[in-house]
Amino acid sequence: MAYYKDKLSYKVAIIAIIAALYAVLVIIFLPISFYFPQVRIADCLIPQAFIFGLWGAAGLFVGCFIGNFYGGLLGFDLIGGPIANLLAGYIGYQIERRNNSKGMKRILRTQFAITVQTMINVFIVGTYLALFFPFIFEGTPFLNVPLIVVGWITILIGSLISMNFLGFLVYEALRRTQLFEMETKIDTLNTAVNFVNRNFTSK
Numbered sequence: 001m002a003y004y005k006d007k008l009s010y011k012v013a014i015i016a017i018i019a020a021l022y023a024v025l026v027i028i029f030l031p032i033s034f035y036f037p038q039v040r041i042a043d044c045l046i047p048q049a050f051i052f053g054l055w056g057a058a059g060l061f062v063g064c065f066i067g068n069f070y071g072g073l074l075g076f077d078l079i080g081g082p083i084a085n086l087l088a089g090y091i092g093y094q095i096e097r098r099n100n101s102k103g104m105k106r107i108l109r110t111q112f113a114i115t116v117q118t119m120i121n122v123f124i125v126g127t128y129l130a131l132f133f134p135f136i137f138e139g140t141p142f143l144n145v146p147l148i149v150v151g152w153i154t155i156l157i158g159s160l161i162s163m164n165f166l167g168f169l170v171y172e173a174l175r176r177t178q179l180f181e182m183e184t185k186i187d188t189l190n191t192a193v194n195f196v197n198r199n200f201t202s203k
Contacts, residue, residue, distance in 0.1 A: 010055075011055045014052050014055040014058075014059060015055055015058045016059070017059065018045060018048070018055075018056050018059025018062075018063060019059040019060075019061075019062035019063035019066065021042075021063065022045050022059065022060060022063025022064060022066075022067060022085075023063045023064075023066035023070075025041050025044075025045070026040065026063070026066075026067025026068070026070065026071065027067060027070050028041075029041045029042070030070070030071065033067065034071045034073065034136070036136055036137050036138070036139065036140055036154055037154065037158065038154055038155065038158045039157075039158040039161050039162055040158060040159075041166065042162075043121070043159060043162040043163050043167065044162050044163065044166035044167040044169075045167070045170075046085060046088050046089055046114075046117050046163055046167055047092065047110075047117065047167035047171045048171060048174065049090065049092055049093045050092060050093055050110075050113065050171060051171070051174060052093075053097075054090055054093070056089055057085070057086050057087075057088075058086065060082075060086060060089045061082040061086040061089075063085075064081045064082040064085040065078060065081075065082045073133055073136075075132060076128050076132045077128070077132075080124055081125060083124065084121050084124035085121075087120050088116075088120040088121055089117070091116060091117070091120065092113045092114065092117040095116060096110060096113040099113065110168065110171070111164065111168065114163055114164050114167060114171075115164065117163060118159040118163050118164060121159050121163075122152050122155045122159060125151075126151035126153075126154065126156070127148060127151060127152070129151045129154075129155070130148040130150065130152075134147055137150050137151065137154065
């Protein structure tokens with residue numbers, strides 16, 4: 001039995017919507033999406049991969065590629081940034097999908113999943129920016145600190161704002177919508193169907 005979540009049209013729609021939103025937010029907030037200080041507002045979409053899974057993560061990859069193209073750094077920024085988004089989105093999704101807690105415990109576990117996403121961004125993006133684009137840290141207040149550490153600190157501060165704060169608020173808002181309930185029910189239904197197919201359907 002085929003459910004619409006498994007259809008190509010659904011997957012393409014999720015990728016396209018997330019990618020468009022991410023790219024638009026990067027372009028609108030271009031001055032603070034690159035260089036120093038950096039608070040990439042578009043990264044508030046990364047925790048939303050908790051809802052949309054792999055296809056949300058793929059949308060983050062595409063959106064980051066488009067946004068970084070407009071940013072003008074090009075080169076490794078067109079590769080490293082999208083890869084960081086893809087990994088952060090998918091790994092965070094795998095962690096949060098196991099979060100069945102309630103109340104404050106659920107919130108803390110959600111923040112843990114977002115923090116994992118943040119650290120992926122910190123070490124991937126912060127590292128390649130320091131190695132390949134050191135000029136963006138000119139004027140940094142972190143004197144006598146290795147440039148790679150400056151890169152990590154810069155991305156950490158920005159990601160805590162855009163992901164752990166803004167991204168968390170957006171995710172909590174979406175959790176209260178029918179969209180989240182629908183995704184949860186479909187995910188549970190697909191899991192059950194796959195179990196039946198694996199164990200009871202004759203080959």
